[in-house]
Amino acid sequence: MRLSDLQAITHEDLLITRLGQRTVDTPLQELLGNRQESVHYVTETDRVLVDDTLGMAKNRGVEAADLPAFNPGGPRRKLFFDPSEVTAAIVTCGGLCPGLNNVIRALVLHLRHAYGCRDVLGFRNGYQGLADGSEPLRLTPELVRDIHTRGGTILGTSRGNQDPATMIETLVRHNVNMLFVVGGDGTLRGAQTLATEAARRDLPIAVVGVPKTIDNDIPWIDHSFGFQTAYARAAESIQAAHVEASSGVNGIGLVKLMGRHSGFIAAHAALVAQGVDFTLIPEVPFTLDGLLDGVRKKLANQGHAVVVVAEGAGQDLLPPSTATDPSGNRKLVDIGAFLKQQLTEGLSDLPLSLRYIDPGYAIRSVPANAFDAVYCTRLAQAATHAAMAGFTSVMVGSRRGRFINLPIALATKTSNHVDPHGDLWMAVLETTGQPLSL
Ligand code: ATP
Ligand code: MG
Numbered sequence: 001m002r003l004s005d006l007q008a009i010t011h012e013d014l015l016i017t018r019l020g021q022r023t024v025d026t027p028l029q030e031l032l033g034n035r036q037e038s039v040h041y042v043t044e045t046d047r048v049l050v051d052d053t054l055g056m057a058k059n060r061g062v063e064a065a066d067l068p069a070f071n072p073g074g075p076r077r078k079l080f081f082d083p084s085e086v087t088a089a090i091v092t093c094g095g096l097c098p099g100l101n102n103v104i105r106a107l108v109l110h111l112r113h114a115y116g117c118r119d120v121l122g123f124r125n126g127y128q129g130l131a132d133g134s135e136p137l138r139l140t141p142e143l144v145r146d147i148h149t150r151g152g153t154i155l156g157t158s159r160g161n162q163d164p165a166t167m168i169e170t171l172v173r174h175n176v177n178m179l180f181v182v183g184g185d186g187t188l189r190g191a192q193t194l195a196t197e198a199a200r201r202d203l204p205i206a207v208v209g210v211p212k213t214i215d216n217d218i219p220w221i222d223h224s225f226g227f228q229t230a231y232a233r234a235a236e237s238i239q240a241a242h243v244e245a246s247s248g249v250n251g252i253g254l255v256k257l258m259g260r261h262s263g264f265i266a267a268h269a270a271l272v273a274q275g276v277d278f279t280l281i282p283e284v285p286f287t288l289d290g291l292l293d294g295v296r297k298k299l300a301n302q303g304h305a306v307v308v309v310a311e312g313a314g315q316d317l318l319p320p321s322t323a324t325d326p327s328g329n330r331k332l333v334d335i336g337a338f339l340k341q342q343l344t345e346g347l348s349d350l351p352l353s354l355r356y357i358d359p360g361y362a363i364r365s366v367p368a369n370a371f372d373a374v375y376c377t378r379l380a381q382a383a384t385h386a387a388m389a390g391f392t393s394v395m396v397g398s399r400r401g402r403f404i405n406l407p408i409a410l411a412t413k414t415s416n417h418v419d420p421h422g423d424l425w426m427a428v429l430e431t432t433g434q435p436l437s438l
Pocket of ligand 2: 184
C-alpha cells in the first residue's frame with residue numbers, strides 16, 4: 001500500500017456496520033472458557049493500530065514517542081563501514097533447518113553486489129571453524145550460485161562450546177569486520193559473547209544474527225525461516241499416518257514432530273493436514289489415562305485415530321534424561337517411542353494396527369519452500385543493512401510484516417510458545433475436536 005493511502009485513512013473509514021445489540025451468549029465458551037483474561041474475546045473498545053511506526057504516527061499529528069518501539073530494519077543513508085574495506089564472515093550453527101543455504105547465498109550476493117564489499121568468508125562447521133584454525137571458504141557469487149536449491153548448509157554446522165577469545169583472534173587474523181551468525185538460541189548467546197569480547201578489546205566488529213529455529217521459538221518476530229517449510233513437510237507425514245490409520249482395523253497413526261519446548265510445528269501441521277484427532281505439545285500437559293481414553297473413544301466412534309506429538313510434549317510422564325548434547329542442551333526422553341508402547345499396551349484388549357512415523361531428519365533437511373526462500377533472502381538483506389550501518393549484538397526478523405533489528409540480549413531472554421489460551425491453539429482444538437484437557 002502506498003504511504004499516501006495509509007496517511008489518508010481516518011477513524012470513519014474503519015468503522016464496521018453492526019446490525020444491532022448483541023444479546024446471545026456464545027457457545028464457544030466450552031472451547032474458550034469464561035476467563036476474563038482470555039485473549040480470545042475481543043473487547044469492543046480495543047483497536048488494531050493502522051500506524052506501526054512512530055514516524056507514521058507523528059505524520060498524523062499523534063505524539064507516540066513514549067511507546068516502546070523496535071529499531072527498524074533496512075538500508076541507511078550513511079554507513080559505518082566503507083564497503084571497500086569490508087571482509088564479512090558467515091557461520092551456521094546448531095541443528096539443520098530449511099533455508100540455511102538461501103541465507104548464505106543472499107548474504108554473499110547482497111554484500112558483494114549491492115554493497116560492493118571486498119570479501120565474504122565462510123567458516124566451516126559453526127563456531128568450531130572459528131576456533132580450530134582451519135581455513136575458511138572464500139564465498140564468491142559463483143560459488144553460491146546454485147546452493148539455494150539444496151537443503152542443509154554448504155558451510156556445515158556443529159554444536160559444542162568454543163573459546164570466544166580464540167574466535168575473535170581468528171576474525172582479527174582474517175581482517176573480518178562483520179560476522180553473520182545463523183543459528184538458534186544457543187548460537188545467538190554465543191554471538192552475544194563474541195560481541196562482548198570484541199567490545200572488550202575495542203574492536204569494531206559487527207556481530208549480526210539471523211535467527212534459525214525450526215521450532216519457531218524465537219520471541220518478538222512473526223516466525224523464523226524454515227518453519228513454514230518444516231510444517232508443510234510435517235503435514236505430509238501426518239497425511240500418510242491418516243491414510244494408514246483409516247485403512248487399518250482400529251488403525252492408530254502416531255506421528256512425532258519437532259518442537260522441544262514449543263509446539264508450533266505440531267499445531268500448524270495439524271491444521272494443514274486436518275484429520276488429526278489429538279495434538280500433543282509441550283505447552284499443554286496431558287495424562288496417559290486421558291490420552292488412552294480419548295483414543296479408545298475415537299476408535300469406537302470412527303474406527304481410527306491420529307495422534308501428533310511434539311518431541312517435547314509429555315516429558316513429565318517419564319523420568320527426565322540426564323544426557324546432554326555437546327552444547328549442553330538437555331536431551332529429551334523419546335516421547336514417541338514411549339507413547340507407541342503405552343498405546344499398544346493400554347489398548348491391548350483391541351485388535352490394533354498402530355503405525356508410528358518419526359520424520360524428524362526428513363523434515364529439517366529439505367530445501368526451503370517458496371515462502372521461506374523469499375523470507376531468507378529478505379532476512380539476509382536486512383542483516384546486511386544492519387551490519388553496514390554498524391549495529392552489533394543485533395538480530396533481524398520480521399514483526400507484523402515489517403523488518404526490525406532487535407538486541408540479541410532481548411531475543412534470548414525469553415522464548416516463543418504456543419499460548420494455550422491463544423487463537424492458534426483454539427484453532428487446533430476446533431479442528432481436531434480434542435478436549436480442552438486430556
Ligand atoms: P538449535 O536450537 O536449532 O539446535 P542452537 O543455536 O540453539 O540451534 P546449540 O547447539 O545450542 O544450537 O548452540 C550452537 C552453538 O552456540 C554451539 O557451538 C554452542 O556451544 C554455542 N552456545 C550455546 N549456548 C551458548 C552460550 N550460552 N554462550 C556461548 N555460546 C553458546
Ligand atoms: Mg537451541
